Amino acid sequence: MTMKNRWIALYVENQVGVLAKVSGLFSGKAYNLQSLTVGTTEHEDVSRMTICVTSDDITFEQIKKQLNCMVEVIKVMDLTNVPLHMKEILYAKVKGIDAGQKAEVFQIAQVFNVNNGNVKVADIGEDSILLECTLTEHRNNDLIALLKKKFKHVEIVRGGAVAVEAISTSCR
Amino acid sequence: MDITGRKLFVKALQEEGVDTIFAYPGGMVTDLVDELYKQEGIRVVLPRHEQALIHEAEGYARATGKVGVCLVTSGPGATNTITGIADAHYDSVPLVIFTGQVPQNLIGNDAFQEVDIVGMTRSITKYGVTVQDRKDLGKTIKMAFHIARTGKPGPVLIDIPKNLQTQTGSAVYPEHVDIRGYKPNETVHIGQLKKAYKMLKQAKQPLILAGGGVNIAGAGQLLTEFAEKMNVPVVTTIMGKGSIPTDHPLYIGNSGMHGRFSANKAVSECDVLFSIGTRFNDRITGDLNEFAPKAKIVHLDIDAASISRNVVVDVPLTADAKIALERLVEYAEPKNTEKWLAKIAAWDAENPLEMRRDKGMSPQMIMESINEVFPKGIVVTDVGQHQMWATQYIDMPVGKKMITSGGLGTMGFGFPAAIGAKLGAPEQDVVCITGDGGMQMNMQEMATAICEHAPITVCILNNYYLGMVRQMQQLFYGKRYEITCLRRQVGCPDNCKGPNKACPPYVPDFVKWAESYGAKAIRVTEESQIMEALQEAKANTKTTTVIEFMIATDELVLPMVKSGNPMSEMILK
Ligand SMILES: Cc1ncc(C[n+]2csc(CCOP(=O)(O)OP(=O)(O)O)c2C)c(N)n1
Numbered sequence: 163m164t165m166k167n168r169w170i171a172l173y174v175e176n177q178v179g180v181l182a183k184v185s186g187l188f189s190g191k192a193y194n195l196q197s198l199t200v201g202t203t204e205h206e207d208v209s210r211m212t213i214c215v216t217s218d219d220i221t222f223e224q225i226k227k228q229l230n231c232m233v234e235v236i237k238v239m240d241l242t243n244v245p246l247h248m249k250e251i252l253y254a255k256v257k258g259i260d261a262g263q264k265a266e267v268f269q270i271a272q273v274f275n276v277n278n279g280n281v282k283v284a285d286i287g288e289d290s291i292l293l294e295c296t297l298t299e300h301r302n303n304d305l306i307a308l309l310k311k312k313f314k315h316v317e318i319v320r321g322g323a324v325a326v327e328a329i330s331t332s333c334r
Numbered sequence: 335m336d337i338t339g340r341k342l343f344v345k346a347l348q349e350e351g352v353d354t355i356f357a358y359p360g361g362m363v364t365d366l367v368d369e370l371y372k373q374e375g376i377r378v379v380l381p382r383h384e385q386a387l388i389h390e391a392e393g394y395a396r397a398t399g400k401v402g403v404c405l406v407t408s409g410p411g412a413t414n415t416i417t418g419i420a421d422a423h424y425d426s427v428p429l430v431i432f433t434g435q436v437p438q439n440l441i442g443n444d445a446f447q448e449v450d451i452v453g454m455t456r457s458i459t460k461y462g463v464t465v466q467d468r469k470d471l472g473k474t475i476k477m478a479f480h481i482a483r484t485g486k487p488g489p490v491l492i493d494i495p496k497n498l499q500t501q502t503g504s505a506v507y508p509e510h511v512d513i514r515g516y517k518p519n520e521t522v523h524i525g526q527l528k529k530a531y532k533m534l535k536q537a538k539q540p541l542i543l544a545g546g547g548v549n550i551a552g553a554g555q556l557l558t559e560f561a562e563k564m565n566v567p568v569v570t571t572i573m574g575k576g577s578i579p580t581d582h583p584l585y586i587g588n589s590g591m592h593g594r595f596s597a598n599k600a601v602s603e604c605d606v607l608f609s610i611g612t613r614f615n616d617r618i619t620g621d622l623n624e625f626a627p628k629a630k631i632v633h634l635d636i637d638a639a640s641i642s643r644n645v646v647v648d649v650p651l652t653a654d655a656k657i658a659l660e661r662l663v664e665y666a667e668p669k670n671t672e673k674w675l676a677k678i679a680a681w682d683a684e685n686p687l688e689m690r691r692d693k694g695m696s697p698q699m700i701m702e703s704i705n706e707v708f709p710k711g712i713v714v715t716d717v718g719q720h721q722m723w724a725t726q727y728i729d730m731p732v733g734k735k736m737i738t739s740g741g742l743g744t745m746g747f748g749f750p751a752a753i754g755a756k757l758g759a760p761e762q763d764v765v766c767i768t769g770d771g772g773m774q775m776n777m778q779e780m781a782t783a784i785c786e787h788a789p790i791t792v793c794i795l796n797n798y799y800l801g802m803v804r805q806m807q808q809l810f811y812g813k814r815y816e817i818t819c820l821r822r823q824v825g826c827p828d829n830c831k832g833p834n835k836a837c838p839p840y841v842p843d844f845v846k847w848a849e850s851y852g853a854k855a856i857r858v859t860e861e862s863q864i865m866e867a868l869q870e871a872k873a874n875t876k877t878t879t880v881i882e883f884m885i886a887t888d889e890l891v892l893p894m895v896k897s898g899n900p901m902s903e904m905i906l907k
Pocket residue numbers: 716717718719720721743744745746768769770771772773795797799800801802803
């Protein structure tokens with residue numbers, strides 16, 4: 163059976179312990195959780211989680227059902243085949259670089275900055291640069307791979323993806 | 335007018351119609367306990383250990399169908415409940431467990447007797463929460479009872495910090511709660527149900543598999559009617575036993591690891607398996623690749639998450655067993671299954687379920703005598719070989735109940751659960767069938783049985799061993815009886831293969847032990863003494879009676895399917 167990444171948007175009660183309960187389900191039942199982000203919605207008593215798991219079809223069905231069982235879960239939405247806007251924030255600090263290498267980092271940032279503003283130089287020092295990127299997870303992966311290949315000291319902080327259903331169905 | 339949290343607590347119990355609470359005191363519940371002192375109408379039972387407390391509440395709940403209500407203190411009081419809560423979770427028993435918690439200003443400080451009990455029990459409760467605000471107390475308790483008893487029942491834990499118990503606030507206990515994330519399924523998808531019915535109707539070798547869900551839903555009579563109308567034979571899981579009377583001509587027996595040969599054979603050979611209220615765990619299916627290989631499977635369960643999890647299902651149906659069966663009975667038309675029934679009967683004749691009768695008292699003889707002396711009432715078991723013999727040989731006519739720890743298989747469950755069952759259903763005879771190992775896991779509860787006037791009959795099947803494990807050592811581990819002999823002590827030979835003259839007589843002497851509490855005790859060593867002992871026990875309505883049956887150490891539970899093997903590979907002798 164094919165293992166692939168799948169996406170869930172989960173509406174839950176904004177209460178103490180709910181995040182622990184949801185994440186505990188994934189660890190307790192050995193589901194392969196890739197990322198989980200959470201934040202409150204327009205209703206302050208409701209949180210929305212964006213969850214990415216790697217699983218086969220059967221396990222994914224099971225995960226959705228298990229989530230649905232939870233009293234604190236208000237709604238489970240399968241986003242796997244839904245047109246989405248999805249971005250992840252990433253900070254990449256490249257350290258111990260000389261002027262020539264700095265120029266290279268700028269170049270890379272420019273190339274990745276396909277839609278204006280998605281990669282920017284957030285900070286700069288004598289021998290280091292901090293990039294702030296709002297890209298898809300895949301693009302972030304590519305960027306990280308490239309930076310790691312080119313430079314010795316790269317510090318990575320990434321936030322996990324957040325997703326929202328598209329308004330126009332042609333988006334993906 | 336505002337009232338204290340402790341007053342609201344008792345008011346809530348009263349409005350929920352609670353008649354019994356199982357409670358053990360401690361620093362963080364003294365206020366609640368004090369409030370219980372001031373009320374009448376709710377019986378407060380003091381068990382002797384919090385693990386047993388939960389099992390007693392489970393026994394009460396399983397016997398009555400009502401919610402079992404528990405109160406324990408924080409820290410060790412709370413952690414002692416964990417095994418019982420897990421047991422209730424796996425067997426879908428409705429419980430509401432109140433735990434005291436340290437005052438809110440101390441939470442997080444590693445205060446004396448502070449533990450995160452909600453966190454610890456998150457994966458074994460249906461719902462659990464620490465009350466954070468006095469104004470939420472009433473609503474939270476209401477939610478707890480609602481969640482515990484509706485849908486697929488289960489344990490709910492409510493943790494109440496000490497300061498909220500004395501804080502004043504609203505006196506209102508709400509009549510309803512609306513929980514937006516919790517809407518138990520109260521309907522059945524008619525299209526799917528018809529599809530399932532049609533499949534069964536067209537089958538040549540149809541079979542119904544009834545699990546514990548049928549008993550929990552109180553749908554046994556409907557199931558029987560459905561099977562009768564269609565002439566479809568029925569096998570059960572151990573939790574489903576009794577859903578159709580065991581002497582019914584369409585009943586074959588238990589399926590699964592220690593199921594009846596003909597029952598497992600029927601599962602392997604059927605072309606439609608119509609399952610109701612079971613989650614197809616590994617004890618039922620064995621090797622999943624070879625489970626019911628010829629069958630299309632209908633899976634009807636209240637829990638959507640247990641459908642299509644272990645076995646591939648052709649028709650999934652999420653519904654309460656009773657609601658679905660009410661419909662199915664309307665659809666049911668007679669079918670000709672004569673040939674199929676004859677096949678099953680032939681398998682049964684080939685390998686009937688029976689034990690030897692040649693050398694002395696056998697467990698089967700004990701079970702048969704229990705059937706004779708206790709044709710009605712409640713049979714409660716512990717976990718081990720004796721449990722399997724009970725599930726194999728105890729008859730279940732209409733109205734009789736069996737209570738056993740199925741999902742978790744918790745040793746130490748039987749005795750306290752039997753006490754709880756008796757407290758819930760005092761008019762019924764309660765028989766506890768237990769082992770010498772499991773008995774010792776909660777034997778302190780004799781005090782509860784005596785002090786609460788719960789006259790039950792405790793049948794200890796003493797084989798001097800942790801027999802169930804010993805059986806595996808005997809069959810699969812070259813008779814290396816490591817840590818399974820309950821009399822083994824310093825100085826015993828390393829390679830001991832069984833009881834001999836050097837063994838100490840009793841560890842413990844169950845007769846002396848029982849008598850020391852004021853219970854009646856009888857030791858049975860021969861077949862001829864079985865009936866009389868049981869009759870004496872039944873006649874003793876004043877105290878608990880312990881009957882210690884000295885059975886052979888090397889008795890096996892058969893037939894058996896080795897864990898992980900296909901159900902068709904049964905060890906018969
Ligand atoms: C709490 C707990 N610990 C361990 C086990 C594993 N186990 C299952 S049956 C059994 C032996 C039970 O011995 P006894 O109560 O004497 O019953 P018998 O099998 O001899 O009838 C053991 C150790 C268990 N099920 N529960």
